[in-house]
Amino acid sequence: MSSSRFVITVIGMDRVGIVAGVTRVMAEHSVNIADIRQTTMSDLFTMIMLAEVKAEDFDLSAFQGAMSAIGKEFGVEINVQHEDAFRFMHRI
Amino acid sequence: MLIHPEEILETINMVSHQHLDIRTVTMGISLRGCSHPDIKVFNENIYQRILSCAEKLVQTTEEIESLYGIPVINKRISVTPIAIAAESCEADDYTSVAETLDRVAQEIGVDFVGGFSALVQKGMTRGDRNLINSIPKALATTQKVCASVNVATTKAGINMDAVAMMGRIIKQAAELTGDRNGIGCAKLVIFANAPEDNPFMAGAFHGVGEPDCVINVGVSGPGVVNAAVRALENPTFGDIAECIKKTAFKITRMGEMVGKEVARRLNAEFGVLDLSLAPTPAVGDSVAAILEAMGLESCGTHGTTAALALLNDAVKKGGAMASSSVGGLSGAFIPVSEDQGMIKAVQRGSLTLDKLEAMTCVCSVGLDMVAVPGDTSAATLSPIFADEMAIGMINKKTTAVRIIPAPGTQEGDMVEFGGLLGSAPVMPVHKFSSEDFIARGGRIPAPIQSLTN
Numbered sequence: 001m002s003s004s005r006f007v008i009t010v011i012g013m014d015r016v017g018i019v020a021g022v023t024r025v026m027a028e029h030s031v032n033i034a035d036i037r038q039t040t041m042s043d044l045f046t047m048i049m050l051a052e053v054k055a056e057d058f059d060l061s062a063f064q065g066a067m068s069a070i071g072k073e074f075g076v077e078i079n080v081q082h083e084d085a086f087r088f089m090h091r092i
Numbered sequence: 093m094l095i096h097p098e099e100i101l102e103t104i105n106m107v108s109h110q111h112l113d114i115r116t117v118t119m120g121i122s123l124r125g126c127s128h129p130d131i132k133v134f135n136e137n138i139y140q141r142i143l144s145c146a147e148k149l150v151q152t153t154e155e156i157e158s159l160y161g162i163p164v165i166n167k168r169i170s171v172t173p174i175a176i177a178a179e180s181c182e183a184d185d186y187t188s189v190a191e192t193l194d195r196v197a198q199e200i201g202v203d204f205v206g207g208f209s210a211l212v213q214k215g216m217t218r219g220d221r222n223l224i225n226s227i228p229k230a231l232a233t234t235q236k237v238c239a240s241v242n243v244a245t246t247k248a249g250i251n252m253d254a255v256a257m258m259g260r261i262i263k264q265a266a267e268l269t270g271d272r273n274g275i276g277c278a279k280l281v282i283f284a285n286a287p288e289d290n291p292f293m294a295g296a297f298h299g300v301g302e303p304d305c306v307i308n309v310g311v312s313g314p315g316v317v318n319a320a321v322r323a324l325e326n327p328t329f330g331d332i333a334e335c336i337k338k339t340a341f342k343i344t345r346m347g348e349m350v351g352k353e354v355a356r357r358l359n360a361e362f363g364v365l366d367l368s369l370a371p372t373p374a375v376g377d378s379v380a381a382i383l384e385a386m387g388l389e390s391c392g393t394h395g396t397t398a399a400l401a402l403l404n405d406a407v408k409k410g411g412a413m414a415s416s417s418v419g420g421l422s423g424a425f426i427p428v429s430e431d432q433g434m435i436k437a438v439q440r441g442s443l444t445l446d447k448l449e450a451m452t453c454v455c456s457v458g459l460d461m462v463a464v465p466g467d468t469s470a471a472t473l474s475p476i477f478a479d480e481m482a483i484g485m486i487n488k489k490t491t492a493v494r495i496i497p498a499p500g501t502q503e504g505d506m507v508e509f510g511g512l513l514g515s516a517p518v519m520p521v522h523k524f525s526s527e528d529f530i531a532r533g534g535r536i537p538a539p540i541q542s543l544t545n
Contacts, residue, residue, distance in 0.1 A: 007095070009104055037097050048097050061158055079104060081161035083095070088349040089342045090099040 004053040005034065005083045008067070012076025014045035022047070022078070025070050029063045030055050045076070050083065107162060111315035111377040112343065114350050115370050116166040117153045118206075118291035120298035120306040120363060121145045123172040131183040135192040138177070142169060142196045142205075145305045145360075150201040152357050156350055164350070165512070169197065170296035170308075171207035179219030186223050190230030190237045197236040206296030208239040211286070213248040214535070224257060228264035231276035238294035244284035244481035246488045250536040255481065258282050259474030259530070263497060266466070270499035273507045277496040278429075278461065282477050284484030284491045289364045290420040295492055306363035307355035308420065311347030312370040313339070314431075315377035317403075321385045332386060333406045340367060340410025348415045364419030367411040368456060369403070371431035373514040379403070379424050380433025380443075391433055392443030400424060401454035421490060423456025429509060429516035430461055438517045445476075445519050453483050458491040463507045463516035468497040475526035478536075486539055 010022055019038075026033065026049075035050040064080045071078035106112035126137035150167050157164045171177070171193070178186050190208050197205040208230055210220040227239045241258060244250040262282075266274035281295040288299020291308035298306070320339045324331055347365045355362035371378045380391035383399040404423045411418045426448065428434045437443035445462065452458040458480045464473075477493050484491030498507040498518060505518045 007100055009100060011101075011104070039097065041101065046097070046101065048100055064158060077108075079161050082159045084349060085160040085162060085346070086095045086100050086103055088345045089103055090095060 004058065006031075006051045006053065007081050007083050007086055008049040008051050009079045010047040010071070010076050011044055012074070014040070015074050015076075018045065018074050018076060019047065021070050021074060022067070025066050026051065029058075029066065031063065106313070106316045110313070110319045111372065111374055112162070112313045112346070114162055114164040114309060114347055115312040116168050116291050116293075116310040117149070117164055117351070117354055118168040118170055118296055118308045118310065119146050119149050119358070119360065120170045120289065120302055120308060122298060122302065122304050123177040126177055127180045129180055129182050131178070131181040131188060134178060134181050135188055138171070138189070139192050139196050142171070142193075143200070146200050146202065148358060153354055156353055156357075160350065162346060162350060166203040167201070168291065168293060168296065169200070169202050169205045170291070170298045171205065172298050172300065173207060173209040173211060175210035175217070175219045175223035176300065178223070179217060184222045186226040187229045187233060190226070190234050193237050194234035202236070204236050204238055204293045206238040206240070206293050207298055208237050209241065209297040211242045212254045213242055213245045213251055215251065216254065224261060227261050227280060228268050228276065231265050231279050232268035238279045238281075238296065240281040240283055240286065240295045240297060242283040242286040243477070244485050246285060246485050247538055247542045249538040250284070250478065250481045250485055252478065252530070252536055253533050255477050256474050256530050256533070258477060259470035262473055262495065263470045266497045266499055273509060274496045274498045275509055275513075278494065278509055278513050280494065282481075282493045284481040285489060286492075287420050287490055291364070291366050292368060292370065292421060294494060302363070303361050305360045307351055307358065307360045308363040308366065309347045309351035309354075310366045310368060310370070310420065311343050312368060313343040314369040314371045314379050314382060315374070316343060317369060317407075318376055318378065318381045318385060321382055329402060333402055336403060336406035337410035340407045341414040343367060344411040344414035344418065348417065362417065365411075365415050365417050366420030367407060367418060367422045368420070369407060369424040371425065371427065371434075372512060373430060373432060375432055378431045378433035379426055380431055380437055384433065390440050390442035391437035392447045396447065397450050397454055400426075400451050404455045421456040425457050425460060426451055426455055427461035427494070429463065429507075429514040430512060431514075435515070435517055438519060445521060449479060449483070452480060452491055453487060456490065458484070459493045459495060461494055461496070461513065461516060463496045463498050463501065463518045464521050465503055465518055466497055466499040466501045468521055471525070471527040471530050472521055473497065474530045476521070478530070482536070486541065488541055
């Protein structure tokens, strides 16, 4: 693992407050947003964030749990994955 | 953002809709230091040895699963062929060894343990004979133990005594698990040129040239390849090969990343990445569906072998470019019971045992998860093995047979095995006898292909 950067994807039907809700949970876990893109693909709201974690004692599974809970609240699917999952597959 | 959003969504779509997964993280463990004349001491030695290596395998793998968001379906263990490790035991019955493997597998939480195996391509030692004779009972009394016997290699030829013996062993294994549709046979593979680092079951074992403890990873993704091929508009064969190659490349990269990280965290060596298109009973996650996407009305019809050859070769090329550690079987699997498309093709009458045999000439395994009528005799099963072994021996490749003469069944019946093993339609075998052929005994000599030095 080369870094503690995560790709967070939020996919689902657009609703008021999704961005606010998701970023609030991120702030509570001290997860910083390094980059953010938002688009609509096939009528689906799609938000992709590159997030950075500095804390040594960062609890990934707690963060993933909190993110999927907020995802359920808004009816969207949220994935939190280490950036290497994408870097390895698409970059040599 | 260095990674393009479309690439991110492509990866997520592969996992969530196209069944991309790491099929297995398999830890290979050497049991060479466990030998003891007293089988009770030997069992205690292997129990402690496996526990000390693999105690954290499941937990670590689950952490990686969560870190990368890639599902790992099975966690498995492979061990030194028990025929070798247990040879110095005074006892002749090795069933207790299988029970020990099963117990430690349950405690650690792994799905399967492979290596109740013997390598007898040129002849048998006492340990080999004891192991083979113990197989039916061992498979009947355990849940997670898988057995394999290598009866042929390109270098040694085919041990036809072992082939004949395995016909009888398969029948016994079916009978002892008759109340469960002969599931014992689903955990038993007969090999030619068995790879020593294969992470896939039921044929995994930890070869004698392997290190102390190693992590091998099996990646799968017929669903991903199927979706990619189907998305092409009126492609030529060149386009299809190119598309499969690129898809295989991506899948392989993912597997290598997971394997290296698991190995690093467990202080084990990273062994091989086995890129095999292993289907599951899920719709679309099918090798037959890929062949049909190339333009075949139903898998098994004329053209199927050519389509499979293209698929298998493109998968290997993509994998070889993506990783320097590609090994094991790496190709396309064609297990009938585990592939919805294959099952339908058998039911439609387009796929027969003979066509499956032809297909095994160009793909990575052999007759796999095929059910035949319960009254199929050992003298009919053995020549089926012999044919498959001959294909492997002459073509310098791995071939295998995993066949289930499901007790009480007839042609056309369906046999349920559950889980990843799926359900198999019972396929007819030839009615003409091969009894005199199989009764001859001895060895089919190594072919001219073996004289390479």
